[in-house]
Amino acid sequence: MKKISLTGLKPTGSLTLGNYIGAIKQMVEMQDNYINYLFVADMHAITVPINREELHNNIKNFLALYLACGIDPKKNIIYLQSDIEYIPCISWLLECNTYYGELSRMIQFKEKSKKNANFSVGLLTYPVLMATDILVVDADYVPVGIDQKQHVELTRNIASRFNKKYGETFKIPEPLITEVGTKIMDLVDPSKKMSKTEENNKGVICLLDDLKLVRKKIMSATTDSDMKVVYDQEKKPGISNLINIYASLTNKNISEVEEMFKNSNYAQFKSAVADVVCSFLEKIQLRYNELINSDEIDKILREGALVVRKMASDKFDTMKLKIGLYR
Numbered sequence: 001m002k003k004i005s006l007t008g009l010k011p012t013g014s015l016t017l018g019n020y021i022g023a024i025k026q027m028v029e030m031q032d033n034y035i036n037y038l039f040v041a042d043m044h045a046i047t048v049p050i051n052r053e054e055l056h057n058n059i060k061n062f063l064a065l066y067l068a069c070g071i072d073p074k075k076n077i078i079y080l081q082s083d084i085e086y087i088p089c090i091s092w093l094l095e096c097n098t099y100y101g102e103l104s105r106m107i108q109f110k111e112k113s114k115k116n117a118n119f120s121v122g123l124l125t126y127p128v129l130m131a132t133d134i135l136v137v138d139a140d141y142v143p144v145g146i147d148q149k150q151h152v153e154l155t156r157n158i159a160s161r162f163n164k165k166y167g168e169t170f171k172i173p174e175p176l177i178t179e180v181g182t183k184i185m186d187l188v189d190p191s192k193k194m195s196k197t198e199e200n201n202k203g204v205i206c207l208l209d210d211l212k213l214v215r216k217k218i219m220s221a222t223t224d225s226d227m228k229v230v231y232d233q234e235k236k237p238g239i240s241n242l243i244n245i246y247a248s249l250t251n252k253n254i255s256e257v258e259e260m261f262k263n264s265n266y267a268q269f270k271s272a273v274a275d276v277v278c279s280f281l282e283k284i285q286l287r288y289n290e291l292i293n294s295d296e297i298d299k300i301l302r303e304g305a306l307v308v309r310k311m312a313s314d315k316f317d318t319m320k321l322k323i324g325l326y327r
C-alpha cells in the first residue's frame with residue numbers, strides 16, 4: 001500500500017531554474033512512489049505582505065509551471081489551500097491546543113519577525129496552519145528541506161497531544177528530508193543561491209524568462225581567468241555552477257561534462273550551456289502557454305478541492321464532536 005505524501009507550493013516570486021533543478025525535478029522523479037497531495041499554499045503566502053496581483057497571478061502560473069515541468073495531475077491530488085474552507089476552522093481548533101511558547105521558539109518565526117518588528121500574528125501561528133494541512137490529508141510523509149523539519153516536529157507534537165487529550169484522531173506524520181538537489185547559484189554572484197526573490201535578476205534564470213535574455217545571462221555569467229572547464233566549487237564557483245546546470249539538465253555526471261568540454265574555451269562552453277537551458281525552457285514554456293490558456297488548471301483545482309474538502313469536513317466534524325462543540 002502506497003504511503004501518503006503532502007507538498008505545499010508557496011506562490012511568491014518567480015520560479016527559477018534553481019527551483020526546478022533543486023526541487024521540482026526530484027518531485028517529478030518521486031511522484032510514482034507515493035499517493036501525493038500537492039497544494040498551492042496561498043494562505044501561507046499572506047503571512048508577510050504580498051501584492052494582490054502577484055498572489056493572484058502566481059496561483060495559476062505556479063501550477064501551470066509545475067505541470068509543464070512534469071508534475072502529473074493523474075499522480076497527484078492537486079488543490080488550492082484557500083478552496084478548503086474547513087482548513088482555517090481546523091487550524092483554530094489546533095491553535096487552542098498549541099502553546100505560545102512552542103510557536104515563539106520556531107526558528108523561522110524568530111528570523112522573520114526580526115526583519116520587521118510589525119509582524120502579523122499569522123507569522124507566529126503559520127506552523128499550526130501547516131500542521132492542519134498535513135493532518136487533514138493523513139499524510140505519512142512530508143518532504144521538506146531541513147529548514148522546515150522543526151515545523152513537522154511541531155505537527156507531530158500537536159497531533160500527539162490532541163490524540164492523548166481527545167482520543168485517537170490524527171495520524172502522526174514524519175518529515176522526509178528530501179535528497180538535496182543540486183544547489184544552483186546566482187550567475188552574477190556565484191557565492192549566493194539563485195533566488196526567486198533576488199532583485200538583481202541578471203544572475204537569476206526564471207522559468208518564464210525570454211530565451212534571448214536567458215542566453216545573454218548565461219553568456220555573461222561570472223567565471224574566472226583560468227579558462228579550463230573544470231569543476232572546483234571553491235576556486236571556480238562560476239564555472240562549477242554552469243557545469244552543475246549542464247549536468248542536471250542532461251542527466252550527466254560532472255566528470256562526463258568535464259570530459260566533453262576539455263578542449264573548449266569558456267565562450268564555447270557557455271554557449272553549450274545556453275543551448276541546453278534554452279531548449280529545456282522552450283519546451284516548458286510551450287506547455288505552460290497551452291495550460292495557462294486552457295481551463296485545465298481550473299478543472300484540476302476543482303476536482304482536487306472536492307476530494308480534500310470532504311476529508312477536511314469529516315476531520316472537522318470529528319474534532320468538534322471530541323471537543324464538545326455540538327448542540
Ligand code: AMP
Nearest residue numbers: 018019022023182183184185193194196
Ligand atoms: P523557495 O524558492 O526558496 O521557496 O524554495 C522552493 C524549493 O526550491 C526548495 O526546496 C528549495 O530548496 C528549492 N530551491 C530554491 N532555490 C534553489 C536553488 N538556487 N538551487 C537549488 N534549489 C533551490
